[in-house]
Amino acid sequence: xxxxxxxxxxxxxxxxxxxxxxxxxxxxxxxxxxxxxxxxxxxxxxxxxxxxxxxxxxxxxxxxxxxxxxxxxxxxxxxxxxxxxxxxxxxxxxxxxxxxxxxxxxxxxxxxxxxxxxxxxxxxxxxxxxxxxxxxxxxxxxxxxxxxxxxxxxxxxxxxxxxxxxxxxxxxxxxxxxxxxxxxxxxxxxxxxxxxxxxxxxxxxxxxxxxxxxxxxxxxxxxxxxxxxxxxxxxxxxxxxxxxx
Numbered sequence: 001x002x003x004x005x006x007x008x009x010x011x012x013x014x015x016x017x018x019x020x021x022x023x024x025x026x027x028x029x030x031x032x033x034x035x036x037x038x039x040x041x042x043x044x045x046x047x048x049x050x051x052x053x054x055x056x057x058x059x060x061x062x063x064x065x066x067x068x069x070x071x072x073x074x075x076x077x078x079x080x081x082x083x084x085x086x087x088x089x090x091x092x093x094x095x096x097x098x099x100x101x102x103x104x105x106x107x108x109x110x111x112x113x114x115x116x117x118x119x120x121x122x123x124x125x126x127x128x129x130x131x132x133x134x135x136x137x138x139x140x141x142x143x144x145x146x147x148x149x150x151x152x153x154x155x156x157x158x159x160x161x162x163x164x165x166x167x168x169x170x171x172x173x174x175x176x177x178x179x180x181x182x183x184x185x186x187x188x189x190x191x192x193x194x195x196x197x198x199x200x201x202x203x204x205x206x207x208x209x210x211x212x213x214x215x216x217x218x219x220x221x222x223x224x225x226x227x228x229x230x231x232x233x234x235x236x237x238x239x240x241x242x243x244x245x
Contacts, residue, residue, distance in 0.1 A: 020145060035214055052124075057086070075104040144165070167210070
């Protein structure tokens with residue numbers, strides 16, 4: 001608000017995860033729970049869950065059950081709150097779960113909670129999900145959970161964010177995890193280079209991450225934890241056809 005020069009940085013980390021109509025329930029639970037609970041105060045934690053209406057009474061119910069078990073407060077719109085109630089999820093723990101589900105307000109969908117809270121919106125199409133995310137997110141990192149490649153590719157192309165993920169937790173948005181070394185920050189701006197610049201200096205990056213249900217909590221130091229390899233992957237024709245949009 002107080003400068004006319006480009007600033008490298010971001011104000012908010014309002015990340016969203018979208019459950020598509022072909023979302024796998026097991027992957028959805030792993031991804032969303034990790035994205036919300038692995039480190040809620042981080043800027044790459046998921047703050048909003050967008051749900052296709054066709055899975056609101058199936059996949060979403062399983063995700064909501066897992067979130068409630070993790071003591072996450074659900075700020076749910078009318079349709080998602082109805083699904084939670086109809087599934088009997090609020091009766092868990094002798095009714096204690098009732099304190100964790102509440103009607104969402106419009107302000108909830110542009111809010112960075114940095115806590116065990118998540119806003120939930122039900123949509124009727126992939127394009128509606130994309131429009132909602134682009135209109136309420138902070139262009140940090142957004143993810144889609146789907147088994148449909150075309151839906152994933154459309155989402156990754158159309159969502160305007162520095163990182164867009166397919167079947168992976170938003171918590172992977174991190175300089176160290178990308179193999180960049182110590183992270184100095186995350187930029188959601190589209191800034192230009194300083195000094196004489198060629199074509200490369202005028203470009204920005206958009207990171208595509210292709211997963212299979214991984215959560216950031218699966219990686220680290222300790223028994224059973226995976227390690228980041230940070231190795232270049234040779235791009236041959238078979239790899240390109242699978243991962244290059």
